[in-house]
Amino acid sequence: MSHHDDRPDVGFETLAIHAGQDPDATTGAVIPPVHMSSTYVQDGIGGLRGGYEYGRAGNPTRTALETQLATLEGGAHGLSFASGLAAEDALLRAVLKPGDELLIGDDVYGGTYRLVSRVLGAWGVRHRVVDLTDLSAVRDALDERPKLIWAETPSNPYLRITDIAALADLAHAHGALVVVDNTFATPALQRPLSLGADVVVHSTTKYLGGHSDVVGGAVVLQDDGLAEQVKFLQFAAGAVSGPLDAWLTTRGIKTLAVRMQRHGENALALAQRLVEHPAVTRVHYPGLPDHPGHEIAVRQSSGFGGMLTIELADGPAARRFAESTRLFTLAESLGGVESLVNHPASMTHASVRGTPLEVTESIVRLSVGLESVGDLVADVEAALARV
Known part of the structure; x- marks a missing residue:
């Protein structure tokens, strides 16, 4: 379940190139292969080789990317999705239920707000828009006991900066989770989990893929229980990244x-x-x-x-x-x-x-x-x- 690559203390550039990228054991290929199989042979009923049974549940190429993502963000678990919004949707559904409220920054990607306000809103999840750069406004909004704070920093499109550590301290004192969309900064520049955030999300379509040739999303987090819930939705709702998409994203991340x-x-x-x-x-x-x-x-x-x-x-x-x-x-x-x-x-x-x-x-x-x-x-x- 854990996709973190436990390497000795090496630099970020080294991790970006090597995490999850061990040469192919069968052929010695330096670049791990793209596994295009939808299903996997079982040695007797339930006898799984390497833990793979069906392409939606898991794929070795996707696992390699998930290891890379978790390692670069310093998280225990990485999960790769078909798009950034698919990643956000799975995370939000894992945390929230009808009647719950979340706080969302007043400057975020339009698609994220559409997901929160129209898709989750229709399901009964409430949201409150707050200027997350104003900590006193955040403190006031936390009195309503939201389950989660959704921050983008730098934000889209005004490039506003939220103090992640201060936001996390406030949120945790009120029992709320902090999710940081790290798409603009990437872990090359900023690691929200190390600053106290609970979850990082990405549109890997952007800087992680880096070449405008693949759409994808990621969730990286520390908590084992929450990771299991998100992984269950990844499997049960099925918005997974395909093997070639995962491979292209992995290749992009190396640079x-x-x-x-x-x-x-x-x-x-x-x-x-x-x-x-x-x-x-x-x-x-x-x-x-x-x-x-x-x-x-x-x-x-x-x-x-x-x-x-x-x-x-x-x-x-x-x-x-x-x-x-x-x-x-x-x-x-x-x-x-x-x-x-x-x-x-x-x-x-x-x-x-x-x-x-x-x-x-x-x-x-x-x-x-x-x-x-x-x-x-x-x-x-x-x-x-x-x-």
């Missing part, structure tokens, strides 16, 4: 550390240029010293990531900018090696229009890729000139 370093360097350079630009009214990037969460980010993470949000004069200017870049591709998603530009109000966050999470029309979110930074700066400045 996570070097990618995140370059994403951060490029994003910071771009943010510093955009702060000076007359057409940009505000730059949201935790690496800038005047970002309200900068000091917390310095304390709880080793870098600021590749996501950057800018505010322009108004909605039409933001739309024109998003449609004028050439290197930055206009598309949903983020975290790939190529740079992407997105207008959240009409794309990734359209589902939160008319809710407390509604985003302004004047912002543009940039997923800063690994291209030559001079080319990225030139592309953005040319698009701003066209605005």
Whole structure:
């Protein structure tokens, strides 16, 4: 059940390459094979070789990824799903039942809020939206005894920073679990479990996969009992990652550390240029010293990531900018090696229009890729000139 790789105390980059990746015992292949089998031979009824019986219940390629995920986040258990939302759904259903309440940050991915408000809401789970960067507001909301606090840090799309350790202390004093969506920072930069969070979730589609070629999700946690419940839902509801998806994600993770370093360097350079630009009214990037969460980010993470949000004069200017870049591709998603530009109000966050999470029309979110930074700066400045 446990998917943690107990290695001696080695560096993150080493773990990313080696956790769960032992050479194939049969052939000596350095890269473990992709196991495409849907079922497994039994030596007599119930005699399982290696514990595998059916592809939904388990797959060796998926196990390798789950070991890698748990090890990198410093968790006891890693579980891999068909998408980030499938991972979130299984976790929330394992923890909550009709009548329970959760607190959710006022700046999160639109799909997460849609899942909480419309899917789980229809099932009888209540939610309360709170600014998680305001600890006194969190303290007040905890008086209602929510079961769980859902935090994204850095958040999507405003890149707000939540103090994970302080949030965990508050939540635990009130008997609530803390879940941190670590998609933007990744364990290369931030490890929420070590700061007191109970569960980490990811859209592995983004930086962990890193190449815009696979959709997936992950849950990493410490508690054995809760892990069993999430694993039961993974099996019983069946939203598992397929073997090739798991293998692609594993391959992406091996270069996570070097990618995140370059994403951060490029994003910071771009943010510093955009702060000076007359057409940009505000730059949201935790690496800038005047970002309200900068000091917390310095304390709880080793870098600021590749996501950057800018505010322009108004909605039409933001739309024109998003449609004028050439290197930055206009598309949903983020975290790939190529740079992407997105207008959240009409794309990734359209589902939160008319809710407390509604985003302004004047912002543009940039997923800063690994291209030559001079080319990225030139592309953005040319698009701003066209605005």
